[in-house]
Amino acid sequence: MDAASSLLSSLSQSLTKLYPSPPPRASLLSHLPTTPLSILGLLTTTYLTLRTLLSLSPHLLRSSLPKYQHSRPYSTWALITGASDGIGLGFTHALLSKGFNVLLHGRNEAKISALVSTLHTQYPDAQIKTILADASTFSPADIERIRTTASTLPEMDHETIDTIISMNLRFPVHLTRSLLPILQSHQPSLILNVGSGAGEVGIPWLSTYCGAKAFNLRWSQALAAEMVAEGHDGVEVLGILVGNVMSGSNKIGDEFFTCDSRTMAERALGKVGWGGERWGWWRHGVQFTLVGMVPEWVRVKGMAGMMRERKSLYGQTEGAKGAVEKGGEEAMQG
Numbered sequence: 001m002d003a004a005s006s007l008l009s010s011l012s013q014s015l016t017k018l019y020p021s022p023p024p025r026a027s028l029l030s031h032l033p034t035t036p037l038s039i040l041g042l043l044t045t046t047y048l049t050l051r052t053l054l055s056l057s058p059h060l061l062r063s064s065l066p067k068y069q070h071s072r073p074y075s076t077w078a079l080i081t082g083a084s085d086g087i088g089l090g091f092t093h094a095l096l097s098k099g100f101n102v103l104l105h106g107r108n109e110a111k112i113s114a115l116v117s118t119l120h121t122q123y124p125d126a127q128i129k130t131i132l133a134d135a136s137t138f139s140p141a142d143i144e145r146i147r148t149t150a151s152t153l154p155e156m157d158h159e160t161i162d163t164i165i166s167m168n169l170r171f172p173v174h175l176t177r178s179l180l181p182i183l184q185s186h187q188p189s190l191i192l193n194v195g196s197g198a199g200e201v202g203i204p205w206l207s208t209y210c211g212a213k214a215f216n217l218r219w220s221q222a223l224a225a226e227m228v229a230e231g232h233d234g235v236e237v238l239g240i241l242v243g244n245v246m247s248g249s250n251k252i253g254d255e256f257f258t259c260d261s262r263t264m265a266e267r268a269l270g271k272v273g274w275g276g277e278r279w280g281w282w283r284h285g286v287q288f289t290l291v292g293m294v295p296e297w298v299r300v301k302g303m304a305g306m307m308r309e310r311k312s313l314y315g316q317t318e319g320a321k322g323a324v325e326k327g328g329e330e331a332m333q334g
Helices: 002-018 036-060 086-097 109-122 140-147 158-185 207-229 261-269 282-293 296-313
Strands: 077-080 101-106 128-132 189-194 235-241 276-279
Touching: 077 086, 086 101, 086 109, 086 261, 101 109, 109 128, 158 189, 158 207, 158 235, 189 207, 189 261, 207 235, 207 276, 235 282, 276 282, 282 296
Parallel strands: 077 101, 101 128, 189 235, 235 276
Antiparallel strands: none
């Protein structure tokens, strides 16, 4: 018996050496930070990770735009304001290519007619209609002056200020008010307001324009909340933020943070279904996030330098009254 016990003991010791017992498994809680500084670091990292994922989701997931085609392709209409130039023209091509009929708003009859002829050739199955209306109470010459002018507030006359407000505030509000009954009776429907990064930061020589664009985005948010409160959940209101976009009158911009009008429109339509306020192009979102992280005094000096450079590139004298800055508002145009 003693020999057997000795044999078993020797065997047990040999097996223990060959297969040592694993160390006790640490619990998940033992890995959590315990000091105030480490806890703060964990919470900050978690917050930034969640915020990053939420910001990237609209850029990575599929758009809900197809649900707004109520039946077959080219059976649903989209109204596009400012359709003959810039981002508006980009939306025109993007929506036609996705099977929407379009009602094009413009103010130049010759330009809009020429555009329609071209579009009929490119999209023969689509229905295309037009509506001529001036977005301001002033003449087209006044509007063109606004679109190509960057001035300090004292340099702007009453007509200039009122025209900016009419184009960016009064016109979209009154237009939406008129169309809402139709949109509410034909749900699901979509209101997509193109705003601007200029409404998020203060840009020198564009103070009135920046204020108007800030209104556009907050108005979109309030209108979206109003639709939900009134039980019109099928009316989506989406505010799109835009950075620098190349167009006929804007040829300036950093290559990485600048896109063309068609790309901007395509990316913006990709955010349909998310509602709220979204950056149309992810690079613009990154750019303005970085801008928002720097101290305000650095940001102000940087913006001033950028605008002076734009004025210089267009051959204008710094501070001159009515200095033409074709890249200024047009670059941030919504």
